Amino acid sequence: MFRFIVKRLLEIVPILLIVSILIFLFVHMIPGDPARLVAGEDATLADVEMVRKELGLDKPIVEQYGTYMKNLFKGDMGNSLKTNRPVSEEIGERFMPTFWLTVWSMLWAVVVGLLIGVISATKRNKWQDYLGMFGAVSGLSLPSFWLGLMLIQLFAVTLGWLPTGGMESWKSYILPAFTLGTGVAAVVARFTRSSLMDVLKEDYIRTGRSKGLSERNVTWGHGLRNAMIPVVTMTGLQFGFLLGGSVVIETVFSWPGLGKLLIDSVAYRDYPVIQAEMMIFALEFIVINLIVDLLYGILNPQIRYE
């Protein structure tokens, strides 16, 4: 397993290199002249040209990539075109808010989602199942944007219990984490239900039951463990997406996170920030994938790493 982890970690380097080239090309292909956007709305041509030179955008793209990579190896991701602050600072400031929001959202979503999924699967076609699945479908179909604004109206404006947004105290986490997790909880519930129902039909479950195992032991001990593999895969993916920053939620709740930053930087053609953010998202996905693969082994010891 140790060798497996080291091997997977080493693989990250070439992947990131390829990703960096793709991202660089992609970012420079977005229509729009960053020099003009940076120079501002009523800038003259002279201003625009000055900014272009200042940013090194007048150089050939290969040379720009070379400079970018050279600086990257020195740990310098450049400066934001918009605020002129180092990109590492811009991103560093926003990484933890997004990270913690994601963790809290995932935590409640997975717990609640699993619970609903298991209940639905074991009480198949009973009212508990219908209620659970109705909730899951609603959770999936409510636009998070709408849900967020509704929650603000109810809990912040009308009741005055929670803040409307920002990131001041633990209270600030409740509404955005709830909104962000709703969709995930719904997906987890549905995946768990169908996966567990499949597993409960398997022969070894029947064997277990005939051996006199309690229904609780069969479901939670044997069934759920095996049903978890697709759920873990899907949860890992969701986690990756959320870590990428949920733009809508961060906008509605004025959350100082990565999603909002990405949208702002794309609108501004803030090349260095877009590049750095996309690299981080790529890295996050790779790491989460690795964790998911490791979890498979814990869930099912028959899975061997090579």
Place this chain on the structure above:
Amino acid sequence: MKKAYGLISLLALMMLLVLAGCSSDSKEGSKDASKEDGKPAEKEGKDIVIAVADNFTGMDPHDTNDTLSGSAQKAMLEGLVGFDKDMNVIPLLAEEYSANAEATEFTFKLRENVKFHDGTPFNAEAVKVNFDRLSDPNSGLKRHSLYALIETTEVVNEYEVKFTLSEPFGAMINTFAHPAGLMHSPKALEEFGKEVARNPVGTGAFKFVEWKPSEGLKIEKNEEYWNAGFPKVDSITFKPVSENGSRIAMLQTGEADFIYPVPTEQVEGINGKNGIEVESKPSIVVRYMSMNTLKEPYDDIKVRQALNYAINKEAFVKVVMNDQGTVLDSIIAPDVQFYSKQEPYAFDLEKAQGLLKEAGVEKGFKAKLWGGNSSGAIKAMEFLQQQLAQVGIEVEVVPMESGTISDKIWSVQNPDDAELELYYGGWSPSTGDADWGIRPLVGGKDAFPPKSYNVSYYDNSEVDQLILDGLQTADLDKRAKAYEDAQKTIWNDAPWVFLSADNTLAGKKNYLKGIYLLPDGSLSVSDIEIEE
């Protein structure tokens, strides 16, 4: 049966949730009548929170170009002169100023006993350091072009400073009043260099505390402010909140004391409730539809005038602007210096059709209308599409993202290559002077893209001469005459369909006084106070 009950009760629960969310305004009103009748809402402490729509880009006025950042900078840094509520130039760090007749020399007498926040004295030397930085072409500053004409800045004596320009520029006083002319402490400039953008030190009413782009900016009271009795609050925190609904919720809960902007369609819903007042004031932002005068059929003045008659501008203000604006009656708005009112093109479809007939296009034609992709711009363009259909002009609306606009409109090198036909746009002359409202937009070949913003490719030598006349003198009467004639000619030539001037919209708790938006959309917070 059981499952049906489950479903019904769940549905009922959800309906309740939705209703609770929707009806909060009315409930709030009936619960506490005092909140509805305009009595001051309550405020504890003297720390103000202002929610704005975007992040600031930097705190160096010499190197930023967005109005929003300018608003925060103005609270900490001051210029020689500034603007009052109506965009008139007023003395600030200079007590008096004068200019020679040719508008090439400008002398300022400075206010004495003023100190920067770091203790550095404010004097002629400090002014020189700032304007030497701004006028240096190698500075790499975004605002250099505004002050590129300054050839020398001389220290006459400790409290007098003289600027000499390389050529006459009659609009210079307004340029000095522009937020880009705010002054840093010379010591801070030396210490921080370009990093003053994150460490602003000025002479203003408030001192810099902290700025995190994602979370906001905090400034605090300058106890030694030269204007005795001000500021009257302890601190101000600016928070970026881009979602309109969230900004409004913050004002309703009292998490924010002031928000800006308020979307036009939400004004009715919040004004007068929860101790909230919405202030709507005329701005100098103009909305227009330009026509490419190099292209058929827009090269014909009759067609351009016809389009002006074909569009009901009152309806435009009502429908598109939700009544938060006025019909435009010149190329510049009334609060711009040297504005001169013109006779509006009335809404007259018959006249429009007659003119189109005279131009030989009575059967109408197809047109492409380009513009931004914000919901407001799209709404405006669809309105124009519907109006022009009445005279047989079939308009295709093409909303574009800002980067695409910059490629397809502002970066076109050769005017003949411009694909642009009709463009829906807006402009705010940030110096508040007619020059910056006219020259970049219709100032002949010198203003064609990519150099500037003349998207109608309007080129009239008479107007060019008048623009020049207006710039070559500091004599206010002569300047006024030149711009009056220019506005008349441009109005008649109709390179645009002149649509409307926006209102600025801000929401505040009714205990706040002294805070206001200038017609250029920038915010003034130095005189802010809380009514007891």
